Amino acid sequence: MKKKNLFKTIALSFALLVGANVMAQDKNIVETAIASSDHTTLVAAVKAADLVDVLSSEGPFTVFAPTNAAFDKLPEGTVTTLLKAENKSTLQGVLTYHVVSGKFEAKDVIALIKKGNGKAVIPTVNGGKLTAMIMDDSVYITDENGNKAKVTTADLDQTNGVIHVIDSVVLPK
DSSP states (O other), X not given: XXXXXXXXXXXXXXXXXXXXXXXXXXXOHHHHHHHOGGGHHHHHHHHHTTOXXXXXXXXXXXXXXXXXHHHHTSOTTHHHHHTSGGGHXXXXXXXXXXXXXXXXXXHHHHHHHHHTTSXXXXXXXXXXXXXXXXXXXXXXXXXXXXXXXXXXXXXXXXXXEEEEEESSOOOOO
């Protein structure tokens, strides 16, 4: 399949995957995460890191939001350790590594990947970088350690940005 047709297929797959979620929401990123039973660990982490106000602010932000199952993939004890008060700075670094300044919908991410000849390097709020790419007809993001996370749901539009749900936690160097 030609590259141009592959990108069109991926864009269509992304659009079908998100379906009705493309419509604008009346909640911000934090309010939506709180309402999601799949993101209770993320919400607990955001609260422990004192990032509720930041992620509730005007933005716009793009958040790659790991599910509870994504956090469960981390080595045993990792989440418990990160949630301790003395590790707040580290937790803030991990969480802000999942946040990009600006609103990047699926079509924007795919356009960046296309422009980058198959890869797009995206700076995160914490100063790190994520790399977006397409593998097996899906969009993945790779952290600076080489760990990959698949975007399982895209374009959850919020009043202050957009959420893309991912199946793994990405970690800064």
